[in-house]
Amino acid sequence: MMARQRGGLIGRRKELDALVGQGHPGPALVRGIPGSGKTALLQNVRRVLMDRAAPVLDVSFPSNVPAWDLFGFRAVLQAVREQYDLFDTDLRLPDSIDDVTRLCTEDGYADRWTRFCLLHAMSTLFTRLNTTAPVAVLLDDLHRLTTPMLAVAPMHRAGHAVIASSRMTLAGTVDLLDGAFLQTIELEPLSSEESVGLLRRVARGRVAPATVQAVREALGPLWGNPAAVVATMTDLRDRGRLKAVDGVAYLQNPQTPVALPAAHPILAELARFGAIGKQLLLLAAGPNGLSVDDLPFVTGGEEETKVAGQAVDALIRDGILECEAADTVRCRVPGVGAALAEEVGLRGPGRLHREIAERLWNRSGVSQSHLDTLARHVALAGRELPSRPELSSVLEEAESLQAVDAPTRTRHLYAAWWHAGQETDRSARQTEIVRHLVRVADYSTMAEFVAEASDDAPDAARAELAVGAVLAALHLGRPVPGGLCDRLSRSDAARAVLGLAERWFAGDRLEPHDVSACLTPLWRQICIAAPQLSRRTWPSLRCGGLVADATAMGDLAPVLRAVLGSDYRVPSSGPLSVYHRACTGYAEGRWADALGAVEELGTQDAVDTPFREHARLLAAEMCGWQSDGRRASEWLATVPRSSHLRYLRAWVEAGLHHHAGENEEAFEAGLRAFRARPFSYDDLGASWLLTRLAWLAGVTEKTGMRRIVVDVAETYHEFRLSARSFGALALVRGLVEGAGTRIHAAERLVSKRGDHELVLLNEPAAQLSTLPRGWLRDAAEHSRPRGAARPVGKTREAMNPGARMAVERSEAEMLSDTELEILQLIRTGQTNRQIARVVRLSEKTVEKHLSRLFLKAGCRTRYGLATSALARPRDVIGA
Numbered sequence: 001m002m003a004r005q006r007g008g009l010i011g012r013r014k015e016l017d018a019l020v021g022q023g024h025p026g027p028a029l030v031r032g033i034p035g036s037g038k039t040a041l042l043q044n045v046r047r048v049l050m051d052r053a054a055p056v057l058d059v060s061f062p063s064n065v066p067a068w069d070l071f072g073f074r075a076v077l078q079a080v081r082e083q084y085d086l087f088d089t090d091l092r093l094p095d096s097i098d099d100v101t102r103l104c105t106e107d108g109y110a111d112r113w114t115r116f117c118l119l120h121a122m123s124t125l126f127t128r129l130n131t132t133a134p135v136a137v138l139l140d141d142l143h144r145l146t147t148p149m150l151a152v153a154p155m156h157r158a159g160h161a162v163i164a165s166s167r168m169t170l171a172g173t174v175d176l177l178d179g180a181f182l183q184t185i186e187l188e189p190l191s192s193e194e195s196v197g198l199l200r201r202v203a204r205g206r207v208a209p210a211t212v213q214a215v216r217e218a219l220g221p222l223w224g225n226p227a228a229v230v231a232t233m234t235d236l237r238d239r240g241r242l243k244a245v246d247g248v249a250y251l252q253n254p255q256t257p258v259a260l261p262a263a264h265p266i267l268a269e270l271a272r273f274g275a276i277g278k279q280l281l282l283l284a285a286g287p288n289g290l291s292v293d294d295l296p297f298v299t300g301g302e303e304e305t306k307v308a309g310q311a312v313d314a315l316i317r318d319g320i321l322e323c324e325a326a327d328t329v330r331c332r333v334p335g336v337g338a339a340l341a342e343e344v345g346l347r348g349p350g351r352l353h354r355e356i357a358e359r360l361w362n363r364s365g366v367s368q369s370h371l372d373t374l375a376r377h378v379a380l381a382g383r384e385l386p387s388r389p390e391l392s393s394v395l396e397e398a399e400s401l402q403a404v405d406a407p408t409r410t411r412h413l414y415a416a417w418w419h420a421g422q423e424t425d426r427s428a429r430q431t432e433i434v435r436h437l438v439r440v441a442d443y444s445t446m447a448e449f450v451a452e453a454s455d456d457a458p459d460a461a462r463a464e465l466a467v468g469a470v471l472a473a474l475h476l477g478r479p480v481p482g483g484l485c486d487r488l489s490r491s492d493a494a495r496a497v498l499g500l501a502e503r504w505f506a507g508d509r510l511e512p513h514d515v516s517a518c519l520t521p522l523w524r525q526i527c528i529a530a531p532q533l534s535r536r537t538w539p540s541l542r543c544g545g546l547v548a549d550a551t552a553m554g555d556l557a558p559v560l561r562a563v564l565g566s567d568y569r570v571p572s573s574g575p576l577s578v579y580h581r582a583c584t585g586y587a588e589g590r591w592a593d594a595l596g597a598v599e600e601l602g603t604q605d606a607v608d609t610p611f612r613e614h615a616r617l618l619a620a621e622m623c624g625w626q627s628d629g630r631r632a633s634e635w636l637a638t639v640p641r642s643s644h645l646r647y648l649r650a651w652v653e654a655g656l657h658h659h660a661g662e663n664e665e666a667f668e669a670g671l672r673a674f675r676a677r678p679f680s681y682d683d684l685g686a687s688w689l690l691t692r693l694a695w696l697a698g699v700t701e702k703t704g705m706r707r708i709v710v711d712v713a714e715t716y717h718e719f720r721l722s723a724r725s726f727g728a729l730a731l732v733r734g735l736v737e738g739a740g741t742r743i744h745a746a747e748r749l750v751s752k753r754g755d756h757e758l759v760l761l762n763e764p765a766a767q768l769s770t771l772p773r774g775w776l777r778d779a780a781e782h783s784r785p786r787g788a789a790r791p792v793g794k795t796r797e798a799m800n801p802g803a804r805m806a807v808e809r810s811e812a813e814m815l816s817d818t819e820l821e822i823l824q825l826i827r828t829g830q831t832n833r834q835i836a837r838v839v840r841l842s843e844k845t846v847e848k849h850l851s852r853l854f855l856k857a858g859c860r861t862r863y864g865l866a867t868s869a870l871a872r873p874r875d876v877i878g879a
Contacts, residue, residue: 011190011226012041018185019163020048027156029142030165032187033319034265035227038165041187042138045163055087055130057160060140068106070115071151072144073122077101080129087135090128100125119154126158139164170221170319170332189224189838192216192824198226202233203242203249208600211242211251217828218258218335221319221838228264232335235261243603248596250603254573255444259338266320266336273311276304278340280311282349284321285337287408288376289330297359297373350384353377357385371397379411382418389421410436410445417453427461434468435526438564441571447472451484459490466494467522470501474556477575477604479505493522504556507644509681512551512559519563531565552684554611555583575604579611582618590869591622598635613639620652624659632656646673648685654692658699667696667705674712686716687728694735706736815856815871822849827866 019028019041032038042058049056059079061072077100102108103118129135137155142148142164155162168186190198199207199215215223215232222228236242241252251258260267270277279298284290292312299305312329315321320336321329331337341349357377360370375395378385385391395416413436417429430453437446450469457465466488473480480488480501489495500518504510520531550558557570557580571577578601585594598619601612620635633656639649650673657666670693673680680686690713697705713732717725815823818839825835832850836843854860857868 011194012037012044012187015041015185015187016044016048018183019045027161027183028163029184030163030187031168031184032165033168033170033222033225035222035225035231036187036189037226038167038187039140040226042140042163042165045136046138049136055133055135057083057087057129057135057137058140059138061142061144063141063144065144066106067146068109069104070109070146071118071122072148073100073104073118073151076122076151077104080125087130088132090131093125093128096121096125096128119150123154123157126154126160129158129160135160137162141165141167143167169317189221190226190229191224192821195224195229198229199233199249202230202237203244205244205247205249208248208250208596210254210600211249213828214251214254214258218260218333218338220333220335221834222333222335228260231261231264232258235259245599245602248599250600252603257338257341258335259342260333260335262339262343264339266333267339269318269320273314276308277311277315278344279352280308280315281320281331281336282340282344282352284329285331285334285340286349286380287411288380289324289328290321291373292327292329294356294373294377297356347384350380350382353381354384357381361391375412375415376408378419379408379415382411382414387419389419391419392416392421392425395419410440410442414449423458427458430457430461431464431526434464435567437468438471439567439569441475441569443472443475443571443574447476447478450488451481454484454487462488462490463494463497463522464526466497467519467526470497470519471560473501474504474560475571475574475576497522509554510551510556510559512562515556515559516563523564527565527567531562550583552682553583553614555580575601578604579615582615586618586622591626595619595622613643613645614648617645617648617652621655624652624656627659629656629659632659644680645682645685646676646680647682647689649673651685651689651692654689654696658692658696663696663700667693667700670696671708671712674716681720683720683722683724686720687724687731690716690728690732691735694732698735710736815853819849819853820871822846823853823865823871826850826853826862829866 015030019030030038030041039060046056046058057079059076061075065072065075077097080097099121100118103114103121108114108118126135137160139152139162142151143166145151148164148166152162152164189195195216196207196212199212215229215236219225219228219232233242236251236258241256242249243252244250270281273280276299280290283294283298290312292309295308295312296302296305299308312321316323316329320332322332324330344352354377357374360374360377363370371394375397378391378395395412410433413429413433417426417433420426420429433449434446437443437449446468450465450472454462454465454469469480469484469488480498485498489498496518500510500515550556556576561568561570570580578597582594582597582601585591585597598615601615616635616638620632620639623629623632623635632652636649636652636656639645641649643649650670654666654670657663657669670689673689674686690709693709693712694706697709709732713729717729719725818841821839822835825838830838832843832846836846839846841849850862850865853865853870857865857870859865859868
């Protein structure tokens with residue numbers, strides 16, 4: 001398949017020019033894996049030649065070519081008959097067609113003499129095919145013929161140009177037609193940009209980076225294969241797994257693997273291996289891969305083991321499997337394993353591992369060398385294997401169980417809990433599982449485990465299950481089910497933790513000390529090394545106001561990190577994680593990432609929580625600074641005026657009026673929020689709004705406005721009497737009164753608190769300072785990282801003509817195309833060997849590129865490089 005968009009090709013232009021760019025085409029062979037665009041390329045060759053009035057014979061060999069038709073002449077005859085009117089033929093051509101038809105039978109292929117006569121008759125036919133000009137013969141899927149060399153010989157002998165397509169495997173094949181063509185064109189994978197273009201065409205709009213990444217990881221080496229990219233995205237769309245938000249396609253349920261469509265050629269190829277082929281691929285696609293030593297236990301019979309070995313060899317030759325180590329093979333296309341897992345159902349893989357584990361266990365004594373294998377399959381079998389206390393010792397002795405934070409450790413810990421015989425052993429295993437799931441941020445599994453373990457857990461063990469249930473609820477955006485709450489609330493500590501989740505989903509704001517008071521006592525039972533926090537210690541943990549601002553904005557991630565300590569990390573998916581990305585992206589000036597996260601939040605299947613309104617207001621604020629008033633207004637309209645975020649909404653509304661040049665309307669819009677009664681407890685929104693009103697009063701240079709905003713700030717501080725309201729009052733006085741000492745004092749307060757409104761202090765300070773350039777440069781530096789064009793433009797005009805601002809070079813510009821591609825492959829988990837194969841470099845060259853990337857990213861490990869901010873996408877995604 002060759003992709004088209006708006007009448008043009010996506011990819012393969014270079015190959016098309018090589019075939020027909022220089023006048024009449026020469027003999028050429030086009031090779032590629034299934035779906036790489038061979039057929040589409042030949043069709044475009046035909047179109048170009050037909051536009052030039054050149055004669056073309058288009059022949060496609062079907063998949064059901066009879067075994068006796070060694071040369072495929074039946075398909076050639078059919079094409080000649082169907083396209084007869086396109087040629088200036090010799091009057092004797094019908095006679096030649098009759099001769100070939102008479103000889104092209106099963107009996108005609110029976111002996112050498114009749115085959116020679118058939119080839120001679122076909123040579124005569126092609127000599128008489130066109131009398132005025134050579135014909136371009138397009139032969140699609142030539143690999144389906146038994147003897148392709150003899151098939152093209154009559155066409156060559158008659159002087160016609162043959163352009164054929166032949167199939168390759170993922171591992172590459174030897175050219176059966178070597179030497180028969182002047183050139184061989186191998187269809188390489190499309191570039192990432194072209195592949196994303198295909199995804200956009202299927203989605204009929206933009207595609208979220210996370211969705212692109214999920215499809216890329218599922219396809220593995222098939223990323224860049226046009227048919228695979230289009231078919232996979234089409235399958236996701238048809239299944240309803242794509243959700244469009246403001247024209248951007250997001251993947252629903254991203255934790256569910258992306259599977260290859262059932263009709264994909266790779267899955268069709270498995271049919272020749274029968275059931276054993278699917279079993280082998282299921283095992284190879286699993287977390288441990290397929291060990292060659294496991295083959296006797298997969299099949300159970302000597303003859304079946306031999307067949308399985310032959311199937312593995314064939315799948316390796318086809319490039320579907322690859323050898324990772326001396327005795328382990330893995331599936332190269334993760335989407336294949338996901339498709340097979342869907343076919344056999346959720347319990348299918350577990351049943352397969354159960355059968356292997358039982359064969360191993362039932363042997364007359366399990367050798368030490370097979371203990372690891374047995375433990376691995378017991379763990380992967382899960383609940384499919386009935387609980388057997390005697391297996392606990394096997395799991396404990398297995399070396400793989402001791403691997404800290406290994407990808408398979410969750411299954412091993414669960415298996416050890418499931419097979420534990422005594423109640424005390426099970427309770428200890430439960431504690432280990434809860435802590436481990438927090439460490440790996442797997443809250444979907446946490447929710448499932450807590451629901452299962454709560455059925456028969458002792459009262460003493462239910463409190464820590466309550467911690468797991470609440471953490472899962474907060475991260476997944478779903479309240480703890482009522483029945484589960486009843487089973488877990490057997491103690492005051494458990495009820496306090498469960499009450500934390502109830503308050504959160506009721507819309508209450510959780511203060512850091514509230515979270516700590518509920519979680520810390522129980523978490524310290526799970527993890528002795530957890531930090532001991534109290535209300536007094538919170539100020540030292542603010543890190544420039546991060547924790548305080550995070551709770552004010554409804555972002556619990558920094559608070560949980562402070563409470564749970566080093567065991568906690570933010571998960572890669574889920575509404576809490578997405579919102580945390582939006583907040584940090586906004587605060588750090590990565591506005592493209594922040595806007596993308598706000599839009600992605602709309603796709604999350606979760607209960608509507610207060611932070612969604614926070615996110616929409618942040619999106620409106622960012623769009624306003626980026627001069628996109630329409631999108632900013634759309635985001636603002638999604639938050640009602642009656643929202644509890646009254647001050648934050650007014651802050652955004654005032655900013656939009658200011659961007660439109662309506663400073664007095666901006667001031668009135670902000671003032672209306674404070675005139676409403678009673679006062680809101682939106683401390684952060686009030687602080688930001690008061691700062692903006694003070695700045696607007698200074699811009700309009702009206703004394704009455706300045707007096708009003710000071711009065712409002714004093715009244716609000718009398719109502720709240722909080723540290724933030726005092727800081728807002730000091731900042732307002734500094735901005736309004738214009739005293740240099742007050743501005744410097746306010747600057748110290750704001751810097752200590754970490755507020756982003758620091759830029760508003762710079763211009764007033766510059767007006768009062770004898771050295772204004774430093775303040776103006778700070779204003780530009782504070783606004784530039786956020787992409788806010790307006791403050792930068794104003795400060796440029798105010799700066800002296802001789803002052804120059806440093807121009808940052810983007811990280812993407814500092815990387816070569818090869819380095820960018822290697823970096824992307826590192827982030828998909830590819831090894832150096834796999835990267836070398838994709839970018840077509842030696843492993844040594846790849847290592848040199850990695851060394852340079854480590855220096856640029858400031859890290860020493862592949863994990864650090866993958867998680868670094870180096871060359872992250874910067875595309876702006878609007879509301």
